[in-house]
Amino acid sequence: MSAERTQGGDGGGGGEGGGGAVRRGVSERLLRELTPQVLAAVVRRHGDFAASEDAVQEALLAAASQWPSAGVPDNPRGWLIQVAARRMADHQRSESARRRREAQVLSQEADAPVQPAPDDQEPEREDTLLLLFMCCHPALSRTSAIALTLRAVGGLTTGEIAAAFLVPEATMAQRISRAKQQIERSGESFRMPGSRERDERLAAVLHVLYLMFNEGYATSAGASLQRPDLSSEAIRLARAVHGLLPEHAEAAGLLALMLLTDARRLARSGPEGELIPLDEQDRSRWDRAAIREGVELLSSALPRGAVGPYQLQAAIAAVHDEAERVQDTDWPQILALYGVLLQLSDNPMVALNHAVAAGMVHGPHHGLALLQPLELDPRIAGHYRLAAVRGHLHELARERALAIQCFRAAAAGTSSLPERNYLLLKAARLEAS
Secondary structure, eight states: OOOSTTTOTTOOOSOOOHHHHHHHHHHHHHHHHHHHHHHHHHHHHHOOHHHHHHHHHHHHHHHHHHHHHHOOOSSHHHHHHHHHHHHHHHHHHHHHHHHTSSHHHHHHHHHSOOOOOGGGGOTTSOHHHHHHHHHSOTTSOHHHHHHHHHHHTSOOOHHHHHHHHTSOHHHHHHHHHHHHHHHHHHTOOSSOOOHHHHHHHHHHHHHHHHHHHHHHHSOSEESOSOOHHHHHHHHHHHHHHHHHSTTOHHHHHHHHHHHHHHTTGGGGBOTTSOBOOGGGOOGGGSOHHHHHHHHHHHHHHGGGSSOOHHHHHHHHHHHHHTOSSGGGOOHHHHHHHHHHHHHHOOOHHHHHHHHHHHHHHHOHHHHHHHHGGGGGOTTTTTOHHHHHHHHHHHHHTTOHHHHHHHHHHHHHHOEEHHHHHHHHHHHHHHHHO
8 A cells, every 4th residue: 555655664736716626525415425335236136337437427427417506405315327328328329229128118218207215225236336346247357347347337538547557648548448348348237246256256356446546545646746626435345345255365455555645645745735655654643443443353364364465554544553662663574564565565665665674674775776677677667656766765764856856756756746846846945955
């Protein structure tokens, strides 16, 4: 779990008037929250995933154009489902006419008022969890399943998903399109899979939630440092998965990781939304209740058998959270945990964080030496985080000119405005010192 992206050690604007801006902000946040719920309800009713997604997108466009001026309806979820259902009726009528079957009946249904089905009005129904498992279909490659789920359940853009997988946006768009087609061909019904099918999909489900949380906690692009709505939804769904499988150690480990990381959320940004790295955070602002819950979950999960990557990352987060002061951080323990994690995961981001921990324990030049193989890894070579970590280690080594060069290179490579500002400020402060 990468939290402080620029160093790797922890795993508004506009001139619009107040009222309109507030209404628009509320509508956008609400639409992001409701999208997977509405899509799940429409898929459950109509069964056509691709057409349902198109219909929901049309409903979202209608809401985005109408709600800022007309106001959010009393039942926004029902409103969106109703509009999407009308679009689906139009789609079904068109398909029926094309196939020359039942044209008259479907035409009469499309002209009638569409009301949300009774169970569409039951928010406690965990449709989003069902949609999550549906998108992680075993007919899909794991990468395609995760990408489709991030799009349908997480509401991430294709560009955001491409950035998470370190691939071009066009490549990711093709994967998502093919995944939708495969779901359609599979004839997947909207139901919770049985235990065997669930086990086949669980690894992909957990990884989706992990990526959703990461994007919400440290947004990859734009003017905002965080998207709390997205990270909160990931935590909610992780709780649901843990409730469904309370004895699954990695499901518990993922939830613990999210809680232990999210506990620092309020302290990692300043009054203007600027990034505050882990070693400069006011630890009195950390959520101690979330830390306690995360530690308890992790403590109960670790004795259950083989330790997985989410439990190891949660253990690293717990070491950070339990240090009352930054100088109390047990870096040797963190380094040892990253060493085990490297054995389980061929992930360049893990190797990047391992280099930081090694630099803290054995000195910055040791960490810099561990970065050299990553320069040849096509998954991360040229990535701004590699330059940022290199700058961090050069700064620790008091190699000011090299640190400035790296921080500026990292700033040029990130699409996150708060991260860019932070990196440029680091470079400017070093230059002035």
